[in-house]
Amino acid sequence: MIEPPNDVPGDAARQADSSDSGPDSDDPRLFAPATERNRQPILDVLLRVLPNSGLVLEVASGSGEHALWFAQALHPLVWQPSDPDPASRRSIKGHAADAGPTTLKAPLNLDAGAPDWPIAQADGVVCINMTHIAPWQSAEGLVAGAARILPPGGVLYLYGPYRRGGRHTAPSNAAFDASLRAANPDWGLRDLEAMTELTVSHGLVLSEVVDMPANNLSLVFTRT
Ligand SMILES: C[S@@+](CC[C@H](N)C(=O)[O-])C[C@H]1O[C@@H](n2cnc3c(N)ncnc32)[C@H](O)[C@@H]1O
Numbered sequence: 513m514i515e516p517p518n519d520v521p522g523d524a525a526r527q528a529d530s531s532d533s534g535p536d537s538d539d540p541r542l543f544a545p546a547t548e549r550n551r552q553p554i555l556d557v558l559l560r561v562l563p564n565s566g567l568v569l570e571v572a573s574g575s576g577e578h579a580l581w582f583a584q585a586l587h588p589l590v591w592q593p594s595d596p597d598p599a600s601r602r603s604i605k606g607h608a609a610d611a612g613p614t615t616l617k618a619p620l621n622l623d624a625g626a627p628d629w630p631i632a633q634a635d636g637v638v639c640i641n642m643t644h645i646a647p648w649q650s651a652e653g654l655v656a657g658a659a660r661i662l663p664p665g666g667v668l669y670l671y672g673p674y675r676r677g678g679r680h681t682a683p684s685n686a687a688f689d690a691s692l693r694a695a696n697p698d699w700g701l702r703d704l705e706a707m708t709e710l711t712v713s714h715g716l717v718l719s720e721v722v723d724m725p726a727n728n729l730s731l732v733f734t735r736t
Pocket residue numbers: 527528529530544547571572573574575578595596597600622623624625639640641642645646650
């Protein structure tokens with residue numbers, strides 16, 4: 513388990529801890545406390561940049577708490593969660609079952625780095641806190657996949673801690689980056705400029721950067 517690097521509140525740090533399971537061992541739901549802190553600031557951006565209807569694919573949904581909350585808040589938009597981790601997919605189903613009827617679909621087994629995705633089209637793609645806790649190849653696959661399934665004008669939304677201009681934006685992010693790389697040399701905070709270069713090579717342009725709480729960024733890319 514990766515501990516937060518210092519005492520600066522930062523949901524990015526705690527996101528590395530995967531999730532805590534529920535108290536009942538039969539309960540498949542996982543709980544990531546950071547989701548309750550960051551979901552409203554993220555939703556405020558999503559309300560502006562996502563379409564009002566259609567289907568949005570979420571890559572790396574984790575516990576599914578975001579997925580359920582966004583599905584409820586963004587109705588009638590249909591929310592398609594996904595995660596390659598079976599325990600996460602069970603958790604997403606558990607949270608959905610608890611909520612009753614929603615526009616939240618059953619989770620897909622989707623590895624961003626795979627050459628083929630189990631979905632052919634989406635009106636938007638959202639990925640929260642994955643690019644730093646996965647190899648760079650996953651970021652490459654995410655952007656390539658989003659470019660394949662988005663229509664012109666469709667949005668790829670990323671959230672997480674990123675470096676800007678070759679530098680960390682806060683000491684807590686630098687410490688978090690070091691802890692990630694110590695846990696796995698292929699992990700680590702990505703450069704905003706590298707992400708942008710990658711997206712341009714797949715026909716997406718950076719249309720907005722939003723400063724978010726706890727030294728995170730929202731990155732909004734648009735399919736040309
Ligand atoms: C830190 S968690 C973030 C979960 C959730 N988005 C959140 O913010 O609470 C990272 C998630 O990325 C997923 N993940 C890791 N590698 C992935 C990949 N190659 N493709 C898709 N998801 C991946 C993990 O299974 C995990 O659920």
